Amino acid sequence: MANRYEKEISEILERMERAGPKSGMGDRFRRWRQRKTRDAQPAMSGGTTRWSPGRFMVIGLVLLVGSLIFARLLGPATPWIAIGGLLLLIAGYIAALSQTSGRGQQASWRGRAASFYSAPNTFSRNEILRRWRNWWRAHGVR
Numbered sequence: 001m002a003n004r005y006e007k008e009i010s011e012i013l014e015r016m017e018r019a020g021p022k023s024g025m026g027d028r029f030r031r032w033r034q035r036k037t038r039d040a041q042p043a044m045s046g047g048t049t050r051w052s053p054g055r056f057m058v059i060g061l062v063l064l065v066g067s068l069i070f071a072r073l074l075g076p077a078t079p080w081i082a083i084g085g086l087l088l089l090i091a092g093y094i095a096a097l098s099q100t101s102g103r104g105q106q107a108s109w110r111g112r113a114a115s116f117y118s119a120p121n122t123f124s125r126n127e128i129l130r131r132w133r134n135w136w137r138a139h140g141v142r
Contacts, residue, residue: 060088
């Protein structure tokens with residue numbers, strides 16, 4: 001019995017040696033860092049960066065809160081900075097609401113187009129039979 005276990009353990013070790021070392025956390029971190037630096041290079045080389053609504057909202061919030069915290073230091077510019085921050089915050093919020101998620105993608109559910117599941121106004125007998133046959137075919141029943 002012990003001989004059988006030894007044989008199985010040696011087989012497992014041989015398979016592990018043939019497969020080679022797996023990539024560890026160091027490799028994953030290195031790939032992540034390379035991807036991040038590759039993405040940052042266009043921005044650093046003078047390329048245009050995409051201003052997201054979230055950035056506008058964060059900048060507006062920082063200006064608004066900063067103007068309230070440093071009101072005595074800023075003096076008469078405080079209300080103008082606060083108004084500018086508030087406008088940026090509102091503009092970012094409106095821009096976030098106006099963006100449609102999944103632009104250019106067809107709506108789907110369970111791997112099929114949503115139009116497949118939309119109910120027509122009238123169900124004809126042929127339509128019901130067609131859908132029933134399609135459902136059975138899709139589930140491997142003939």
